Amino acid sequence: MKSKIISIGDEILIGQIINTNAAYIGEKLFSAGFPVDRTVVIGDEEQILLDELKDSTENYDITIITGGLGPTHDDITKPTLVKFFNDRLETDNKVLEHVKNIFSSRNIxxxxxxIAQALVPSKSKVIWNANGTAPGLMFDLNEKIIIAIPGVPFEMKDLINNEIIPLLKKKFEKKFEKVFLHKTLLxxxxxxxxxxxxxxxxxEFIGNSKLAFLPxxxxxxxxxxAEGNSISDAEKKISAIEKIIRSKIQDYIFGENDDDLETVIGRILRxxxxxxxxxESCTGGKISSxxxxxxxxxxxxxxxxxxxSNIEKIKLLNIKEGTLSKYGAVSEETAIEMAVGVREIxxxxxxxxxxxIAGxxxxxxxxxxxxxxxxxxxNEKTFAMSFLFGEERQRNIERASQRALEILRRELLNIKLIF
Incomplete structure (x- = not known):
């Protein structure tokens, strides 16, 4: 099985936006057993897309195209697909009604x-997009498949998870020679x-599987x-490796796959x-956010x-003026009084x-x-810890917020504080 992703948009090529769509799709395809062999970014140029479509039909089982499905003149995906497949556009009344309902529900x-977004190639199958006005389009070429979906991230994610992955599994279930699975420990x-x-x-313990460090x-x-002859075979390999990893570094593992630290902490508190x-002072609301x-x-x-402001620290958090004058705002004593003050208030x-000092x-x-x-x-304890993170402001804010949440997690789970 060979898979390919085509991301369309001049804005990606010139660096105005980061191509997070391709990363997300690649991860989801890999997790479902369809590892991506090639990812390409192209501009809003018809001929380049025609060349890539030719390459897809000749060399790839699965092609996912993102972007270029909007209603404006620079959205080239749909007309180019029509040209490539020698097709024509026709109105899908269900899509048209959906588009009208989206605007009317917003009083716009x-x-x-x-109206053009309800025009779909006659040889394609519409993939329903409940979150937006541009439907996905699928061209089923028997042994191969080409799918075009909107580039809007939250629309793309919903379509990938709820429509496209199930569709691919159903279509290609008999073609699996090997199953590829992965699991991420955070x-x-x-x-x-x-x-x-x-x-x-x-x-010594991963065998033929792989372990990647992603800092x-x-x-x-x-x-x-892990690769296996079946899903259960691959899952067993992952489970065995995970067990060994957890036995060695369990205290540093806070979650897996799509978890984040704030979600894990929320789960515990709830x-x-x-x-x-x-x-917060130097993190500027990052933790709360x-x-x-x-x-x-x-x-x-x-x-x-x-x-x-030191004056506002005194007013809002009951920090002692003497603490600030003797030890300064950036000190163990002030950090402790801030934590105690906000908890009591x-x-x-x-x-x-x-x-x-974020820098x-x-x-x-x-x-x-x-x-x-x-x-x-x-109620049981109060303390403060110091860290020296570096000289880059945004990284310091990110690291400080993460470390603060990790201290909280370890205290909630009674894990020794070792950093």
Whole structure:
């Protein structure tokens, strides 16, 4: 089985947007057993797409095209498909009604140009797009398939997960010679080299499978790839490798696959019916933003205070003026008082705080750029820890927010704080 992704758009080629669609589709196809052999980005040029379609029909079983399905003159995908397959456009009344309903539900008069989105190639099968005005299109060529879907990320994701992956599995179920599966373990609090050292000789326990280390500013993802004669065979291989990995670095693993740290923490707080508050200075609301991005966070997140000014720290968090004058805003003492202050004011079970020098300026010899104090407070204990992250502002904010949440996770699960 050979698969190919074609991403269309001048905006991708010139770097105005990042091609996250191809990354998402590639991961989902791989997880479903359709590893991608080629990904190509092309501009809004008919002839280039015609050349790629010719390549697809000659060399690939599956081709997924994203982008270029809108109603404007620069949306070339649909007319180019019509030309390539010597086809014609016809109105799909169900799609037309859907497009009209989307505009009417938003109290917007539908522009005439959007009527064109109900025009579909007669040789294609419509893939229903409940979230937008452009339907997906499928050309079934017996042993091969070409699918075009919108480039709008949330529309694309829904179509891939709920329409296209099931469709591909059904069509190609008899062509599987091998099954490829992967699972990702998410870690934070330790770097790639340290994790590798803790795991020891990886080759001794992965066999013919693969283990990839994928580092980022906030942690390292460990992706296990396994090949099997069946789904259960591949799953057994992954499970055996995962068991060994967890036995060596369990404390650093906070989730798997699509988890994120704020979701994992939310799950714990919700299950235990506990509450959280946050006091932020150098992270500027980043922690609160991550927490409230989780659906249902209102059940456990009471609120946060984002404050830079020392005067406002005194007013809003009850920080002692003497603490600030003696130790400074970036200090263990201030981080502790921030955590205690917000917890007492908001009457929560737990609180975390951040105060530091995000950079690139403001550092001194004693308190350099990248120094961050993170405070924690509960009914049982209160403390603060210091970290020196680096000199790049946004990375410092990302790392500080991740470390604060990881301290909270470890305290919730009674895991030793080792960083």
């Amino acid at each position: 008069n539908m522009p005439e140009v959007n 870690t934070t609090g330790s770097g790639e080299s340290s994790l590798n050292e803790m795991l020891g000789n990886v080759k 980022s500013a906030t942690g390292v993802r460990l992706r296990i790839n 299950e235990r019916k506990k509450t959280l508050s946050v006091a 991550r927490i409230v991005s989780v659906p249902g966070s209102s059940e456990y997140y009471i609120g946060g205070v984002c404050v830079y 908001m009457k929560t079970d737990y609180s975390i705080s951040t105060t530091g 690139p300026s403001g550092g001194t010899d004693k308190k350099p750029v990248g120094l961050v104090w993170i405070g924690f407070s509960s």
